[in-house]
Amino acid sequence: xxxSSVSRRPQAKKSADEGYVSEEFLSFEDVQPVLSFVIPxxxxxxxxxxxxxGIQRNAAGFGHYEVIFIDDGSTDRSWEVVRGLARLFPxxxxxxxxxxxxxxxxxxxxxxxxxxxxxxxxxxxxLQDEPNEIPNFIAKIEEGYDLVSGWKEVRHDPWHKVLxxxxxxRMLSYFSRVKLHDHNCGFKCYRRDVAKSIQLFGELHRMVPxxxxxxxxxxxxxxxxxxxxxxxxSKYGIERFIRxxxxxxxxxxxxxxxxxxxxxxxxxxxxYGFVGLMIAFAGLFSGIGSSTSILCLIMGLGFLGxxxxxxxxxxxSELMIRQRFNTPSSVVFDTSTVSRPHHAAFTxxxxxxLSDKFEASRESFADAFATA
Numbered sequence: 558x559x560x561s562s563v564s565r566r567p568q569a570k571k572s573a574d575e576g577y578v579s580e581e582f583l584s585f586e587d588v589q590p591v592l593s594f595v596i597p598x599x600x601x602x603x604x605x606x607x608x609x610x611g612i613q614r615n616a617a618g619f620g621h622y623e624v625i626f627i628d629d630g631s632t633d634r635s636w637e638v639v640r641g642l643a644r645l646f647p648x649x650x651x652x653x654x655x656x657x658x659x660x661x662x663x664x665x666x667x668x669x670x671x672x673x674x675x676x677x678x679x680x681x682x683x684l685q686d687e688p689n690e691i692p693n694f695i696a697k698i699e700e701g702y703d704l705v706s707g708w709k710e711v712r713h714d715p716w717h718k719v720l721x722x723x724x725x726x727r728m729l730s731y732f733s734r735v736k737l738h739d740h741n742c743g744f745k746c747y748r749r750d751v752a753k754s755i756q757l758f759g760e761l762h763r764m765v766p767x768x769x770x771x772x773x774x775x776x777x778x779x780x781x782x783x784x785x786x787x788x789x790x791s792k793y794g795i796e797r798f799i800r801x802x803x804x805x806x807x808x809x810x811x812x813x814x815x816x817x818x819x820x821x822x823x824x825x826x827x828x829y830g831f832v833g834l835m836i837a838f839a840g841l842f843s844g845i846g847s848s849t850s851i852l853c854l855i856m857g858l859g860f861l862g863x864x865x866x867x868x869x870x871x872x873x874s875e876l877m878i879r880q881r882f883n884t885p886s887s888v889v890f891d892t893s894t895v896s897r898p899h900h901a902a903f904t905x906x907x908x909x910x911l912s913d914k915f916e917a918s919r920e921s922f923a924d925a926f927a928t929a
Contacts, residue, residue, distance in 0.1 A: 588648065591620035592691075593674030595752075597627045597664035598682035602635045604787075608680075609642055609650065611688030619695065625651045625668050626682070630658035643892035652892040662762040669752040677752045681743040687782040694746035694779065703751045703774035706737055706766050707744035707781035725802065732809040733767030737778050740766050744781055748774075760800045764808045771812050818878065822871025826864040833860025 594612055598605070609624060616622040626639045639652035653667055665679060676698060680686045690707070697705045712719050722741065730736045741763045751774050755765060766776045814821045833856075840853025 588621050590623040590674040591676065592616050592622040593672035593677045594622065594624045595627070595665060595668030595672055595677060595679050596624065596682050597629055597661050597668065598631065598635055598639075599629045599658065600631045600633045600635060601682040602631075602633045602638050604682055604684045605635065605638045605642065608682060608684060608688070609646075612680075612691070613649075615688045615691040618692075621648075623649055623651060623672070623674060625653065625671055627664040627668050628652065628654040629660070629664045630655050640892055650892070660760070662757040662759060665762050665765075666755075666757040669755065669757075672749075672752060675749055677747045677749060679743055679745045679747075683786055685784045685786055686744040687784060690744065690779075690781045693781075694744075697777065697779050698746050698748065701775065702777045703748045704766060704769050704776045705746045706739065706776065706778045707742040708737070708739045708778045709742055709783040710738070710780045712783050725805070728802075729764070729767060729805050729808070732805060733764070733770060733812065735767045735770035735776055737766055737776070739778065740764070742778075742781070759807075760804045761808070764804060767808050767812075771815070816878070818874035819871035822867045822874060826867035826871070828864075829860045829867060830864035833857045833864060836860060 628636045643650045643652050770776050837857030840850040843850045
């Protein structure tokens with residue numbers, strides 16, 4: 558039997574540095590989950606209840622689990638749905654919300670920081686990922702892998718999305734040396750230490766397997782079922798491939814120079830310096846005072862100046878990577894700060910009984926979050 562302790566006094570946590578105010582009316586020790594599900598979403602109000610039901614059916618058998626929804630600036634009623642689900646299942650569902658759209662990488666980073674499970678899943682909220690694959694991920698990761706990525710072998714997407722994606726995956730596998738068919742599949746399972754070691758920003762969520770492989774983690778993939786989109790529309794256009802190729806170059810640079818950026822800068826400095834000296838000597842031998850000589854000397858000095866700037870840039874980059882920056886969190890709403898009912902005992906039967914509770918609450922679900 559696992560007991561939760563609840564304090565008698567309200568405790569308030571206020572942090573201007575973190576960009577939001579959090580009021581915790583009850584402080585307690587949560588039951589440690591076995592599985593965590595990190596689900597970024599934007600304008601997916603029609604899918605969340607069905608997605609949670611699918612996760613519950615497949616995750617309850619592994620022990621206690623948590624589902625963390627990250628609302629990335631939705632303009633529909635997605636946040637009201639998340640709050641309603643968090644009230645119905647306060648020990649399993651947590652909602653985090655950005656004030657504005659920050660992107661999938663930022664949402665995943667916040668979710669990874671909040672996740673507490675031994676295994677951490679990421680899923681898309683559009684119902685294209687099949688929750689029935691959850692046991693297959695667990696079975697594969699227990700073979701000794703650190704990260705298991707889904708492979709949508711049969712994709713229900715238009716050709717103009719599938720073809721560039723396949724080219725991108727082949728190139729990324731080559732540059733990263735992590736051989737996967739589908740690096741960008743949102744359905745993944747991580748060991749806790751993998752998710753906690755990743756720092757995501759920009760568009761690097763596409764590079765998670767590559768970044769994990771760079772850190773020495775064992776990465777593999779399994780074939781997963783992919784459903785056609787039933788609700789809403791895709792949030793990504795052709796521009797994501799342009800950003801993806803840019804991030805691929807960034808990842809390749811990080812793989813080689815992540816901990817020694819001055820080596821790259823100094824290599825460029827040597828190249829610029831050599832070219833500058835050759836041009837300057839050419840100007841001297843072409844006859845002092847001639848227009849060609851003056852032009853060569855000016856160009857040579859320009860290249861030598863660029864070489865000096867590269868050296869300075871390398872020194873500053875070495876200084877920067879040795880400093881740890883604590884960037885403020887952008888989460889401004891958190892359903893876990895809502896007062897929760899006191900449970901003297903929390904046992905495995907709580908998780909196993911969620912299915913009945915979920916079904917019984919469907920009719921009253923609209924009332925549960927309509928007043929949120």
